[in-house]
Amino acid sequence: MDSGRLHPLSVNIREIAAIFGRMGFDVATGPELEDEWHNFDALNIPSDHPARDMQDTLWVDTEEGKVMRTHTSPVQIRYIEEKIASGVLPPYRIIVPGKVFRNEATDQTHEAQFYQNEGLVVGEGISLAHLKGTLDRFFNEYLGEGARVRFRPSYFAFTEPSVEIDVWFPAGDNGRGKWLEVMGGGMVHPSVLRNAGIDPEIYQAFAFGGGIERLIMVKHGVPDIRLFHSGDLRFSYGFDIA
Amino acid sequence: MNISRTWLQKYFTAELPDTYVIADALTFHAAEVEDIKEDTFDVKVLPDRAAYMLSHQGVAREVASVLNLPLKADALNAPLRAYPNTDKIRISIEDTDACSRYMCALVEGVTVSASPSWLKEALESVGQRSINNVVDATNYVMLAMGQPLHAYDANKLEVNGGVYELEVRDAREGEKITVLTGEEYLLPEGTLLIADGNSKLPLGIAGIKGGNVARVDETTTTLLLEAANFEGTRVRRSASALKLFTDASLRFQNRPSPTLVAYGMRDAIDCILMVAGGTLAGVTDNYTKEPDTEAVSVSLSRINSILGSEFTLSEVRSVFEKLECPYSEVEDVFTILPPGVRRDIRIPEDIAEEVGRLLGYDRIPSQGLPLQTTSPNQARFLGVERVKDFLVERGFSEVSTQTFANEGDIVLANPLQADRPWLRASLLGNLETALLRGAAVAPRFLGPEKALRLFEIGNAFTSDGEFLLLAIGVRGIEGNASSEIIKEIVATLEQDVFGEPAHARYSLDGLLVELNLSRLNMEKVGDEYTPVASALTDYRPFSLYPYALRDVAVWTPEGTMETEVANLIVGAAGELLVRIDLFDTFQKEGRVSYAFRLVFESKERTLTENDLGPSMEQITANLTQQKGYEVR
Numbered sequence: 001m002d003s004g005r006l007h008p009l010s011v012n013i014r015e016i017a018a019i020f021g022r023m024g025f026d027v028a029t030g031p032e033l034e035d036e037w038h039n040f041d042a043l044n045i046p047s048d049h050p051a052r053d054m055q056d057t058l059w060v061d062t063e064e065g066k067v068m069r070t071h072t073s074p075v076q077i078r079y080i081e082e083k084i085a086s087g088v089l090p091p092y093r094i095i096v097p098g099k100v101f102r103n104e105a106t107d108q109t110h111e112a113q114f115y116q117n118e119g120l121v122v123g124e125g126i127s128l129a130h131l132k133g134t135l136d137r138f139f140n141e142y143l144g145e146g147a148r149v150r151f152r153p154s155y156f157a158f159t160e161p162s163v164e165i166d167v168w169f170p171a172g173d174n175g176r177g178k179w180l181e182v183m184g185g186g187m188v189h190p191s192v193l194r195n196a197g198i199d200p201e202i203y204q205a206f207a208f209g210g211g212i213e214r215l216i217m218v219k220h221g222v223p224d225i226r227l228f229h230s231g232d233l234r235f236s237y238g239f240d241i242a
Numbered sequence: 243m244n245i246s247r248t249w250l251q252k253y254f255t256a257e258l259p260d261t262y263v264i265a266d267a268l269t270f271h272a273a274e275v276e277d278i279k280e281d282t283f284d285v286k287v288l289p290d291r292a293a294y295m296l297s298h299q300g301v302a303r304e305v306a307s308v309l310n311l312p313l314k315a316d317a318l319n320a321p322l323r324a325y326p327n328t329d330k331i332r333i334s335i336e337d338t339d340a341c342s343r344y345m346c347a348l349v350e351g352v353t354v355s356a357s358p359s360w361l362k363e364a365l366e367s368v369g370q371r372s373i374n375n376v377v378d379a380t381n382y383v384m385l386a387m388g389q390p391l392h393a394y395d396a397n398k399l400e401v402n403g404g405v406y407e408l409e410v411r412d413a414r415e416g417e418k419i420t421v422l423t424g425e426e427y428l429l430p431e432g433t434l435l436i437a438d439g440n441s442k443l444p445l446g447i448a449g450i451k452g453g454n455v456a457r458v459d460e461t462t463t464t465l466l467l468e469a470a471n472f473e474g475t476r477v478r479r480s481a482s483a484l485k486l487f488t489d490a491s492l493r494f495q496n497r498p499s500p501t502l503v504a505y506g507m508r509d510a511i512d513c514i515l516m517v518a519g520g521t522l523a524g525v526t527d528n529y530t531k532e533p534d535t536e537a538v539s540v541s542l543s544r545i546n547s548i549l550g551s552e553f554t555l556s557e558v559r560s561v562f563e564k565l566e567c568p569y570s571e572v573e574d575v576f577t578i579l580p581p582g583v584r585r586d587i588r589i590p591e592d593i594a595e596e597v598g599r600l601l602g603y604d605r606i607p608s609q610g611l612p613l614q615t616t617s618p619n620q621a622r623f624l625g626v627e628r629v630k631d632f633l634v635e636r637g638f639s640e641v642s643t644q645t646f647a648n649e650g651d652i653v654l655a656n657p658l659q660a661d662r663p664w665l666r667a668s669l670l671g672n673l674e675t676a677l678l679r680g681a682a683v684a685p686r687f688l689g690p691e692k693a694l695r696l697f698e699i700g701n702a703f704t705s706d707g708e709f710l711l712l713a714i715g716v717r718g719i720e721g722n723a724s725s726e727i728i729k730e731i732v733a734t735l736e737q738d739v740f741g742e743p744a745h746a747r748y749s750l751d752g753l754l755v756e757l758n759l760s761r762l763n764m765e766k767v768g769d770e771y772t773p774v775a776s777a778l779t780d781y782r783p784f785s786l787y788p789y790a791l792r793d794v795a796v797w798t799p800e801g802t803m804e805t806e807v808a809n810l811i812v813g814a815a816g817e818l819l820v821r822i823d824l825f826d827t828f829q830k831e832g833r834v835s836y837a838f839r840l841v842f843e844s845k846e847r848t849l850t851e852n853d854l855g856p857s858m859e860q861i862t863a864n865l866t867q868q869k870g871y872e873v874r
Contacts (some may be wrong), residue, residue: 001637001691002529002637002688002689002691003634003635003636003698004633004634004635004636004637004638004639004695005634005639005640006630006634006639006640006774006776007640007641007642008778009642010627010630010640011776011777011778012778014627014773014775015775017620017623018775020618021618021620023611024611024614024616024617025618026619026620027616027618027619027620027622027624028622029622029623031708032645032701032703032708033652033665033703033708048475048478048810050476050478050495053482058654058655058656058657058658059654059655059656060652060653060654060655060665061652061653061654061655062651062653063651063652068645068665069656071835073363091614091836093611093614093618096512099645099700099701101645103656105658112646113644113645113646113659121611123612125547127547127548127549127550127551127609128548128549128550128551128598128603128606129549129550129551129606129607129608129609130609130610130611132606132607132608132609133608133609133610133611134548134610134611135608136608136612137404140664148608150603150604151603151604151606151807152269152270152271152274152603153270153271153272153288153595153599153603154288155288155289155290155291160589160591160592160594160595161548161549161591161594161595161598161599162595163603164274164527167307171787187548187591187594189591190589204547204548220778220779220780220781221780221781222781223740223781228642229642229643230646231393231641231643231644231672231673231675231676231679231698232641232676232679232680233641233676233679233680233683233687233694233696233811234683234686234687234784235640235784236639236641237639237687237784238781238782238783238784239778239779239780239781239782240778240779240782241776241777242776242777242778242779
């Protein structure tokens with residue numbers, strides 16, 4: 001009997017975890033059904049913020065104040081809370097690959113459920129330059145030599161400064177290299193660190209997050225994001241294992 | 243927001259560079275620019291900057307800062323004029339939290355007509371429709387400096403003792419309004435209105451859209467001109483409930499400073515008197531809450547520590563000068579007073595962002611993380627990956643399916659699909675579907691395999707909590723599969739991987755099983771495990787058309803290799819053959835029999851006997867030509 005096939009998400013998340021592992025990152029997890037505090041309030045997203053409206057977030061009827069997490073960022077808070085509770089102070093380095101949910105219509109490039117990879121580094125003197133260095137190294141290993149990132153101004157409630165992160169996809173066999181927007185990130189907002197139990201006067205932190213399917217789509221030429229969670233055997237067999 | 247380069251040019255003496263240069267400058271230093279045309283472009287103003295940047299003036303300030311071009315004159319720095327008060331307007335505000343400032347001007351003797359061409363062209367250049375000179379003037383000023391404005395025809399209001407009365411109040415139950423564009427809206431609870439205090443009629447939905455009752459048209463001679471500040475959340479919730487998002491509501495929901503109201507009023511009065519004539523009778527200003535602008539202090543070393551940069555004192559000074567922020571400097575500590583319209587600068591990190599983006603994020607070095615002495619903890623993740631490797635090695639393929647289901651314990655308040663409102667409480671339902679669909683296509687991918695083996699690892703949600711589950715299933719491709727496959731795999735998993743019983747729950751037929759990984763020690767499973775690393779090739783989309791199967795069996799002389807026969811078949815079959823598997827071989831009387839299963843498929847159409855017949859004939863002919871070959 002031949003071997004079966006791993007789902008392409010598993011193949012890619014392993015590679016991502018291995019690269020970050022070489023830079024000292026733990027892999028953390030958290031619940032997909034999340035409470036408002038971790039998904040919103042602790043991340044500096046106030047109760048009147050548009051992101052909390054019904055049109056963006058899937059709310060649960062049977063449990064008060066629970067949502068399908070809209071991002072993997074609540075795991076930042078959970079991880080820090082847990083570490084502080086067990087008396088472990090920074091430095092921390094984690095990635096959080098996990099499923100997230102959005103209340104949005106699906107098409108070739110949008111899914112209501114998809115995977116994100118979150119990164120968080122907390123320590124003394126951690127800076128935006130470390131974010132750049134970490135992602136430059138990650139993409140160099142993940143996409144190949146010549147890959148690098150650039151920052152553009154952005155806004156997220158839970159980071160300040162906030163940046164949009166473009167990555168240079170090096171030229172492949174067919175075609176030229178190109179810049180693509182792949183992540184958001186920035187320096188973790190001091191209120192968020194405080195909410196999680198960390199003194200922002202002592203520690204600084206960067207965080208980043210972006211969709212994993214989108215990366216795989218560009219890296220391997222997948223035309224439709226809806227294939228990933230279709231349960232269709234033919235999808236995994238659409239790749240050969242090199 | 244649509245920005246016109248021609249319009250932007252009005253703020254500068256020096257000739258602006260090419261639109262693409264402006265667009266790049268904004269994208270890398272302020273906000274992303276999309277949809278660039280010759281003279282216009284769309285600036286995706288960020289939410290925290292929308293209070294000051296949703297205007298040509300705001301964008302001009304950014305262009306000035308980034309490209310080092312001096313602004314001709316800054317309207318927000320020019321002193322405000324004192325206007326005569328008027329006792330002909332009375333304003334009452336029910337809730338000053340909802341409306342912190344309401345300014346109203348009485349303008350008499352205006353002539354409403356078509357706008358002059360400069361005004362028409364300016365509005366049209368950014369995709370707005372020209373209506374008449376008064377309405378256009380209010381829109382122009384909003385797009386120029388960001389303050390929404392509204393003009394009412396005063397003669398369409400009731401006057402009591404020579405006094406116009408305007409109320410800012412909540413909509414009454416069942417209250418309706420017909421807006422300027424003609425649609426009637428039933429106003430939900432909590433909608434803020436501007437109403438005629440004498441007639442009690444609603445005149446407009448505050449901060450969203452004017453009503454038809456006091457519309458400005460060719461007969462209008464007297465105006466009540468409104469410049470106000472309505473609370474952002476109230477405006478957003480109402481706009482959202484009414485599904486009525488307007489240029490005004492977009493601006494209010496981003497909480498512009500109430501200081502902007504007076505500048506908007508000044509510019510609107512000037513513009514209306516210029517394009518529609520008339521005289522200003524007086525202005526009333528109900529300003530209940532002046533915002534506090536607080537100074538923010540930050541040291542150069544803190545800025546550089548956040549950014550990881552090596553910016554100098556003089557570089558940081560240049561940023562504050564670009565921003566026109568008054569600042570003081572004691573040793574290396576700056577204390578700055580943000581401009582009134584900049585509601586996004588409150589903490590030292592905000593200043594670091596201004597410095598980073600204006601001096602350029604490209605100047606931030608790429609710096610590796612410090613070396614870490616402890617090794618990372620990925621044990622739980624690796625434990626799950628070990629389970630996957632174990633299953634894949636034994637012929638199981640991984641699928642991923644949807645979290646939303648047609649049954650479960652926990653239901654969504656706002657499901658995406660009406661028929662899948664539940665969170666899955668088990669993975670088995672989806673896995674069964676995947677097996678059913680998979681078995682139908684399996685021969686294309688698995689060859690002459692007798693059973694399809696699938697698994698999924700994912701979260702499920704029950705009234706007892708959220709768990710990470712592993713579901714494993716098998717289904718016969720030809721004939722029935724044996725539940726022994728499942729029993730055996732679970733037993734081996736428990737023994738070789740988990741080292742403890744997994745409390746597996748089997749389906750009735752034993753062909754599906756579910757294990758709760760949250761109840762097992764996955765850290766222990768993953769300790770020191772190195773998962774199989776593989777690299778994927780580019781994706782090849784699968785055909786949307788059904789494949790066809792054909793079998794070929796052939797006698798060959800003793801010593802003939804399988805590959806020789808396979809090559810003969812492939813060479814003769816043509817490009818529709820996508821897979822070939824040997825499924826039977828035996829020797830008899832000095833001959834070897836090989837039986838192959840062939841899979842044919844087209845990406846363009848369903849195959850018929852017209853496609854397959856000739857291929858099979860060619861294969862038979864090719865094999866028969868060989869010495870000692872006999873097709874059975």
